[in-house]
Amino acid sequence: MGSAASALLKDVEQATPEELKAAASALTAEEHARVRAAFAHLHTSLQTDASVGPVVAAAGENEDGVDAALAAELAEQEKMFLKCLRKRAEREAKKKLEKEERKAAAKKLKDKAMEAAFDNELDDLLKMMDEGVEPECSDEHGTTLLSEACAGNAKEVAEMLIGEGCDPNSVGRYRRTPLWRAAYAGNQELIRQLLRSGGDPRECDEQGARPIDVASNAESREYLVCWDPASTDRIKEDKRKAAKNAEKEEKAKFKRQQQELVDSLEESERRMQVSKSELARARKLLVDYRQQKVSFVEQGAQEKLAELEPLIESAEVQVKLFEGSVQEWEWKASRARLKMNDLEQAKKEKEAKAAGKLRGFKVQISCASLDELESLLPRLAPTLEVDEDFAWSDIDLVKGDALIKDGAFSHLKASEFNKQFLQSYGRPSQDEVTEASQAEEGAEKEEPFPLTLNFSRGFNRTVPIKAISDVLLKDVGGLRAEDGRWPFVIDPSGRTSTFIKYSGAAVFNIVELKDMEPLRLRRAFLNSLIHGGALLVDLGSFDTKIDVVADKFNDLEKGLFAKLLDRAVLYAYLLPRRFKSLIVKEIAQDFQISAFMDEALSKFVFGFVTSFRDPDLDFAKQFYTISVKGGDEDEA
Incomplete structure (x- = not known):
């Protein structure tokens, strides 16, 4: 003072x-x-001084106290930020390592299978096939297991592979077929089996040599000389007819299953209508009895009341019985509709798989050399899109897949990333190069191969942010229901999660979900089911492993997450009778079995939202993918 x-x-x-x-x-x-x-x-x-007095006193004792506290808090925040970055980098590195390990393990298993086929180790090869090795698998040169077995005189393995339907005319390294290699090895028995299964003795290798030209002994040459090529043509034609007949049988089987489901649906709907008619009659009778009871009470007719009571009880029992019957047939009709839809979807997926058209976002291939890159370029349009479907090693590329400017090309401008640049990529300095390649000469001097190329595959649907509620929650147009998978929204701007919350959906971000009490998640899940709402998980901007989400749902009930992802859940799990195990004692009063109705369950939506640009292909292809048009560029 x-x-x-x-x-x-x-x-x-x-x-x-x-x-x-x-x-x-x-x-x-x-x-x-x-x-x-x-x-x-x-x-x-004086009042103000009294309220700030202790603070001023503390500041007087240590003038740098406030600054020190602020600095400490900022340092702590910076540590948390760096920790998050480090965790993210560790996850990405771990994911990359796991992917490389899986790829290496698959290649190692394939190499072991090739060795087992060559060495005639049938039991070992059968075990590897149980582990996922395909009978028709091949190495980087196209050499198949059957070809290796023929080269190694592995009679038992070759017989098994021929029985599995492996192609006896598959072309491997130097364009050599299994028959060519069997003839070179001089195994007359294998030659006989291959010829009888459709092996063509007229097929030449890249030097123009036929199997008969390289046969290593007189018996093999004699067998090939005596073989009538017309027989090969007949066998091939028989195989084509057999394949055609198998296709017809498959179609006939599909039609039979479809007709059975149609009949089941019609029968369920017929019985449901009968039950509804009986229910209406029973309710009318019950109303009449109750009106009579009121009349008898007013008249004081006790004897008639005593006679009427059993009739009322009987009518009430009949009403409950027919209500249960109606509900049961509604369930069966709903289940039949969903099974029909699943049958159609399974057919589409099978056809897509046969054509190599798997859905996804990012397809990765590798070019080991300049020659491989040159063989790829003619298949790309000037826009760097795939012109027509083709297979690259064990990866199927489909028309419309577009090459992404990332990896070795991420430093380029969009105008520089073109087919002309790719044609010059990796060439020695003495070759003729374009201006674009000269500009990048420094980067290309380092080892350019093996080169990893990423192709972008289209989303199932692309919509503006304003339409996301109609598409994600209301399914306007019915395309998501027709597809049969839960939705997965990719929105780099991160606006979808906020937008959806205002529509009443339950949205949990991945951080919140990790620390969430199981009872809270159980309530949210059951509430979404009972009211026909949406339960969405926001994965944020991280390439989060799905195990994190799966564990939280599996804590509610063992195997719940797998059931939810399976399309069969809609007719095998999401039924009122199936919820009894989820309704624990703590929440039993809030959730009654009778409250779960098919109409609400049919509107239930379970999905994911992410702002990560390149979700994992194996994870993404399990869902109906929705891309939000514009992304974060709109706000730039």
């Missing part, structure tokens, strides 16, 4: 009341107003 203020207070304390009154009476009106204003200001200042 200042010295002037101290003196003033001292003078006031020493003055008598009479002196204060005299001084006050001598003041003018203007001076009175100024004194009152000064005292009011002083009162306010």
Whole structure:
């Protein structure tokens, strides 16, 4: 406190009341107003000082206290941020490592299978086939297991592979067929089996040599000379006819299954209508009995009331019985409709798989050399899109897949990333190069191969942010229901999650889900089912492993997440009778079995939202993918 203020207070304390009154009476009106204003200001200042006094005192004790606390908090935030970045980098590195390990393990298993086929180790090869090795698998040169077996005189393995339907005319390294290699090895028995299964003795290798030209012994040459090529043509034709007949049988089987489901649906709907008619009759009878009861009560007819009571009880039992019957046949009709839809979807997926058209976002291939890159380029349009479907090693590329500017090309401008640049990529400096390749000469001097190429595959649907609610929740147009998979929204701007929350959907971000109590998730899940709502998981901007989400749902019930992802869930799991195990004692009063109705369940939506640009292909292809048009570019 200042010295002037101290003196003033001292003078006031020493003055008598009479002196204060005299001084006050001598003041003018203007001076009175100024004194009152000064005292009011002083009162306010004292209150403020009292509230901040401890803080000021602390600051007086340590003038740098506030700055130090702020600096400590900022340092802590920076540590958390760096920790998040480190965790993300570790996850990405771990994912990359796991992918490389899986790829290496698959290649190792395939190489072992090739060796087992060559060495005639049938039991070992059968075990590897159980582990996922396909009978028709081949190495990077196209050499198949059957070809290796023929080269190694592996009679038992070759017989098994021929029995599995492996192609006896598959072309491997140097364009050599299994028959060519069997002839070179001089195995007459294998030659006989291959010829009888359709092996063509007229097929030449890249040097123009036929199997008969390289046969290593007289018996093999004699067998090939005596073989009539017309027989090969007949066998091939028989195989084509057999394949055609198998296709016809498959179609006939599909039609039979479809007709069975149609009949089941019609029968369920017929019985449902009968049950509804009986229910309406029973309800009308019950209403009549109750009206009679009211009348008898008014009349005081006790004897008639006694006779009517059993009739009312019987009618109530009949009403409950027919209500249960109606519900049961509604379930069966709904199940039949969903099974029909699943049958159609399974057919589409089978056809897509046969054509190599798997859905996804990012397809990765590898070019081991300049020759491989040159063989790929003619298949690309000037826009760097695939012109027509083709197979690259064990990867199927489909028309419309577009090469992505990432990896070795991420530093290029969009205008520089074109077919002309790819034609010059990786060439030695003495070759003729284009201006674009000269600009990147420094980058290309380092080892350019093996080169990883990523192709973008289209989403199932692309919509503007304003339409996301109609597509994701209401399924306007019915395309998602027709597809039969749960939705997966890719929105780099991150707006979808916020937008959807305003529509009433339950949205949990991945961080919140990790720490969520199982009972809260159980309530949210059951509420979404009972009201026909949506339950969405926001994966954020991280390439989160699905195991994190799966574990939380499996904590509610073992295997629940797998059931939810399976399309069969809609007719095998999402039925009222199936929820009994999910309704635990703590929430039993809030969720009654009778409250779960098919109409609400049919509107239930379970899905994922992410702002990560390139979700994992294996994860993404399990869902109906929706891309939000514009993404974060709209806000730039």
